[in-house]
Amino acid sequence: xxxxxxxxxxxxxxxxxxxxxxxxxxxxxxxxxxxxxxxxxxxxxxxxxxxxxxxxxxxxxxxxxxxxxxxxxxxxxxxxxxxxxxxxxxxxxxxxxxxxxxxxxxxxxxxxxxxxxxxxxxxxxxxxxxxxxxxxxxxxxxxxxxxxxxxxxxxxxxxxxxxxxxxxxxxxxxxxxxxxxxxxxxxxxxxxxxxxxxxxxxxxxxxxxxxxxxxxxxxxxx
Amino acid sequence: xxxxxxxxxxxxxxxxxxxxxxxxxxxxxxxxxxxxxxxxxxxxxxxxxxxxxxxxxxxxxxxxxxxxxxxxxxxxxxxxxxxxxxxxxxxxxxxxxxxxxxxxxxxxxxxxxxxxxxxxxxxxxxxxxxxxxxxxxxxxxxxxxxxxxxxxxxxxxxxxxxxxxxxxxxxxxxxxxxxxxxxxxxxxxxxxxxxxxxxxxxxxxxxxxxxxxxxxxxxxxx
Amino acid sequence: xxxxxxxxxxxxxxxxxxxxxxxxxxxxxxxxxxxxxxxxxxxxxxxxxxxxxxxxxxxxxxxxxxxxxxxxxxxxxxxxxxxxxxxxxxxxxxxxxxxxxxxxxxxxxxxxxxxxxxxxxxxxxxxxxxxxxxxxxxxxxxxxxxxxxxxxxxxxxxxxxxxxxxxxxxxxxxxxxxxxxxxxxxxxxxxxxxxxxxxxxxxxxxxxxxxxxxxxxxxxxx
Amino acid sequence: xxxxxxxxxxxxxxxxxxxxxxxxxxxxxxxxxxxxxxxxxxxxxxxxxxxxxxxxxxxxxxxxxxxxxxxxxxxxxxxxxxxxxxxxxxxxxxxxxxxxxxxxxxxxxxxxxxxxxxxxxxxxxxxxxxxxxxxxxxxxxxxxxxxxxxxxxxxxxxxxxxxxxxxxxxxxxxxxxxxxxxxxxxxxxxxxxxxxxxxxxxxxxxxxxxxxxxxxxxxxxx
DNA sequence: AATGAATGAGGGTTCATTCAT
DNA sequence: TATGAATGAACCCTCATTCAT
Numbered sequence: 001x002x003x004x005x006x007x008x009x010x011x012x013x014x015x016x017x018x019x020x021x022x023x024x025x026x027x028x029x030x031x032x033x034x035x036x037x038x039x040x041x042x043x044x045x046x047x048x049x050x051x052x053x054x055x056x057x058x059x060x061x062x063x064x065x066x067x068x069x070x071x072x073x074x075x076x077x078x079x080x081x082x083x084x085x086x087x088x089x090x091x092x093x094x095x096x097x098x099x100x101x102x103x104x105x106x107x108x109x110x111x112x113x114x115x116x117x118x119x120x121x122x123x124x125x126x127x128x129x130x131x132x133x134x135x136x137x138x139x140x141x142x143x144x145x146x147x148x149x150x151x152x153x154x155x156x157x158x159x160x161x162x163x164x165x166x167x168x169x170x171x172x173x174x175x176x177x178x179x180x181x182x183x184x185x186x187x188x189x190x191x192x193x194x195x196x197x198x199x200x201x202x203x204x205x206x207x208x209x210x211x212x213x214x215x216x217x218x219x220x221x222x
Numbered sequence: 223x224x225x226x227x228x229x230x231x232x233x234x235x236x237x238x239x240x241x242x243x244x245x246x247x248x249x250x251x252x253x254x255x256x257x258x259x260x261x262x263x264x265x266x267x268x269x270x271x272x273x274x275x276x277x278x279x280x281x282x283x284x285x286x287x288x289x290x291x292x293x294x295x296x297x298x299x300x301x302x303x304x305x306x307x308x309x310x311x312x313x314x315x316x317x318x319x320x321x322x323x324x325x326x327x328x329x330x331x332x333x334x335x336x337x338x339x340x341x342x343x344x345x346x347x348x349x350x351x352x353x354x355x356x357x358x359x360x361x362x363x364x365x366x367x368x369x370x371x372x373x374x375x376x377x378x379x380x381x382x383x384x385x386x387x388x389x390x391x392x393x394x395x396x397x398x399x400x401x402x403x404x405x406x407x408x409x410x411x412x413x414x415x416x417x418x419x420x421x422x423x424x425x426x427x428x429x430x431x432x433x434x435x436x437x438x439x440x441x442x443x444x
Numbered sequence: 445x446x447x448x449x450x451x452x453x454x455x456x457x458x459x460x461x462x463x464x465x466x467x468x469x470x471x472x473x474x475x476x477x478x479x480x481x482x483x484x485x486x487x488x489x490x491x492x493x494x495x496x497x498x499x500x501x502x503x504x505x506x507x508x509x510x511x512x513x514x515x516x517x518x519x520x521x522x523x524x525x526x527x528x529x530x531x532x533x534x535x536x537x538x539x540x541x542x543x544x545x546x547x548x549x550x551x552x553x554x555x556x557x558x559x560x561x562x563x564x565x566x567x568x569x570x571x572x573x574x575x576x577x578x579x580x581x582x583x584x585x586x587x588x589x590x591x592x593x594x595x596x597x598x599x600x601x602x603x604x605x606x607x608x609x610x611x612x613x614x615x616x617x618x619x620x621x622x623x624x625x626x627x628x629x630x631x632x633x634x635x636x637x638x639x640x641x642x643x644x645x646x647x648x649x650x651x652x653x654x655x656x657x658x659x660x661x662x663x664x665x666x
Numbered sequence: 667x668x669x670x671x672x673x674x675x676x677x678x679x680x681x682x683x684x685x686x687x688x689x690x691x692x693x694x695x696x697x698x699x700x701x702x703x704x705x706x707x708x709x710x711x712x713x714x715x716x717x718x719x720x721x722x723x724x725x726x727x728x729x730x731x732x733x734x735x736x737x738x739x740x741x742x743x744x745x746x747x748x749x750x751x752x753x754x755x756x757x758x759x760x761x762x763x764x765x766x767x768x769x770x771x772x773x774x775x776x777x778x779x780x781x782x783x784x785x786x787x788x789x790x791x792x793x794x795x796x797x798x799x800x801x802x803x804x805x806x807x808x809x810x811x812x813x814x815x816x817x818x819x820x821x822x823x824x825x826x827x828x829x830x831x832x833x834x835x836x837x838x839x840x841x842x843x844x845x846x847x848x849x850x851x852x853x854x855x856x857x858x859x860x861x862x863x864x865x866x867x868x869x870x871x872x873x874x875x876x877x878x879x880x881x882x883x884x885x886x887x888x
Numbered sequence: 889a890a891t892g893a894a895t896g897a898g899g900g901t902t903c904a905t906t907c908a909t
Numbered sequence: 910t911a912t913g914a915a916t917g918a919a920c921c922c923t924c925a926t927t928c929a930t
Binding site for chain 1: 261262263384388391394396400422424425436437
Binding site: 267268269279280283288289 | 902903904905906907
């Protein structure tokens with residue numbers, strides 16, 4: 001019994017360590033992503049991040065091997081969420097324009113869900129070497145899947161004939177921009193923002209725009 | 223007579239000097255804006271810019287008092303163009319949604335016209351002090367005028383009832399994003415891009431979207 | 445009785461502990477000396493040493509109070525061996541040149557016997573304070589005893605008249621250099637190396653060099 | 667005439683700049699080599715070197731791209747002198763043992779001539795990458811040429827049969843050691859030191875050691 | 889007993905800016 | 910005028926050392 005208790009304590013302690021570490025890592029990601037977005041990668045010093053976390057600068061190196069790797073990981077987190085969004089959109093049992101809307105909705109929602117998932121969209125140029133190539137290629141593939149959604153929608157008649165390239169630049173550009181102005185705690189939740197914007201943007205591409213009335217989201221429209 | 227001749231020569235020479243100076247200044251703005259957009263304000267060194275211009279680093283200080291001021295001037299150039307676009311849109315003798323489309327068209331076109339006019343949209347965070355406040359307030363006013371265009375469109379029935387704030391975030395976000403991917407010399411001119419995107423985006427807001435068919439711009443849609 | 449049993453157990457266990465500790469300490473010295481020699485004192489991190497030993501970095505502090513002290517102890521080990529060599533040479537019942545040769549032979553052999561005994565000869569500059577002074581003075585005294593051996597040899601006629609200072613610099617310099625290139629496991633044992641080199645070097649100083657023919661050690665001389 | 671004068675002044679000014687730069691570069695090399703030798707590469711900070719030169723640390727970067735490159739250049743300087751020494755020895759119109767002595771004499775003399783030429787012999791381990799490989803290979807080739815000199819001496823009968831490898835390790839080790847203790851301004855000039863040591867060391871290898879009597883250099887031998 | 893975590897000090901390097909020429 | 914030279918500040922990163930567990 002005594003042994004078991006000790007053992008349980010022991011068992012309890014180690015997960016705590018790991019859990020604490022995971023928490024700190026997540027906090028690091030959030031702060032770093034937030035800072036990178038606001039001040040840029042090169043404009044953010046590790047001192048800034050460390051100070052925001054309340055630790056010393058060298059402490060960061062227990063969680064991330066270096067600043068470049070930190071940026072790389074944030075990009076990965078961001079892309080993971082983005083790819084999950086488009087995957088779920090693709091798999092939705094509906095017609096082309098709706099699949100597009102769902103993918104866009106989920107993508108924008110992911111951008112509002114956490115700093116780590118969104119706030120480094122603009123800092124692709126700061127990466128170098130193989131990491132840069134990998135991230136760029138994943139980002140391109142992500143956009144390609146959106147273009148495929150548009151093309152499919154054109155084929156099934158639910159999307160108005162248009163150039164998929166510009167269509168996707170439009171909606172993803174507008175979506176990415178969300179990370180610039182959206183801050184949690186405002187009058188609208190991330191879901192609200194994602195719903196409103198995805199409907200508005202997809203309405204511009206729909207073969208039958210009347211499917212997407214915008215009234216329900218009106219505010220201060222008088 | 224001799225003096226006059228000399229003076230005339232002088233007159234001929236000095237305007238040349240001034241013109242040359244103006245040319246170099248413009249080249250400086252273009253290179254700097256381009257570099258800031260690609261690598262960020264803090265990621266671009268004055269050495270980079272000087273090298274791209276083929277001059278020494280101290281020579282830059284003949285044209286710009288310091289790096290911050292350079293960024294400030296680029297923002298001013300960018301905002302001048304943006305404000306001119308919205309002004310012309312506001313003054314167009316047509317209904318609300320068309321005024322909105324025209325303003326957006328001109329704005330996007332300005333972004334494609336030159337690096338100096340567009341490529342620093344993302345570097346607001348790098349400015350400090352009074353300059354930052356001024357630029358921010360001008361940018362906010364610019365967006366406000368777009369919101370007013372949307373509200374007016376809703377009132378005159380040409381724009382579907384919607385939240386102007388998100389409507390403007392959408393279309394300007396998509397527009398700003400153009401500066402990230404548009405490079406001159408592609409298959410589409412800046413005018414093309416501006417026309418296609420402005421129609422697509424405004425179609426999503428129009429009370430009667432059928433006014434904005436996208437067919438004419440279809441490419442590879444089969 | 446119970447106590448004694450316990451004590452006996454203790455006696456059995458504790459010597460083991462102590463012996464194990466001694467072993468680990470020796471391994472630490474070897475690895476540290478080897479690393480210091482290859483990469484220099486400042487070029488070797490405690491992480492390197494800890495990793496080579498398969499322990500954590502703080503564990504090193506159980507064996508050595510700090511890095512400087514580690515260097516100091518290595519110097520002491522090295523000097524102990526060096527002083528023993530010269531002492532045995534001095535006590536040898538023969539003439540001056542032979543006493544010199546024996547001291548040199550034993551000194552060089554000690555350098556080939558273990559990393560700890562030799563490989564920090566070059567890192568005197570890394571020590572500070574009283575430790576540095578002590579080591580330096582011991583090293584100077586060691587050289588002084590060699591000079592005395594030379595002088596005595598000159599007096600008894602077995603060493604050719606020469607400046608003892610340069611004579612000793614020569615033979616000890618050549619000897620110290622052994623620690624740079626000798627690695628155990630080669631075609632020649634440490635004893636071989638010590639014998640060959642000591643004969644060669646002393647031959648240059650001997651009043652009658654014919655006493656030290658080098659033939660026996662010829663290799664690939666054709 | 668006036669123009670020519672001006673032009674001459676102009677011509678005079680630019681060489682001055684270049685000459686000054688060359689002087690500062692040489693001073694940098696001397697101080698750096700001296701510091702590297704005394705405190706090791708990793709034990710010497712650029713602050714140290716800059717302070718010794720009376721300039722700020724970033725100023726060093728106008729003369730050397732980085733610390734590693736500085737070490738590399740010092741090695742090159744050192745090897746240039748070493749190779750010149752052996753080349754002159756090889757070309758001397760005399761027998762084998764004398765060619766060896768001359769090469770050794772010139773080599774040792776080069777070590778006493780300037781810090782830059784000698785004081786980094788010990789810091790090969792601090793270099794990395796292609797530079798390390800290049801320096802190592804040059805050093806090996808240098809030693810190989812000395813071994814060839816020994817072998818040739820054995821063949822022509824002027825050097826006693828011996829293992830050239832150990833013979834060269836001895837004399838070059840003793841020579842290299844000079845850089846540890848020789849300081850200009852002592853009672854013996856660099857030429858003295860080189861002459862005394864080269865005779866002493868080669869005497870140990872000569873088939874007829876009586877050719878190299880050491881009396882002339884006796885001091886305090888009583 | 890042994891280690892993960894943390895940090896103050898310091899090192900190499902870059903850069904915006906100034907100044908003498 | 911235009912530039913080579915120089916620098917203070919700041920940045921990324923490493924490391925010897927300590928401490929809580």
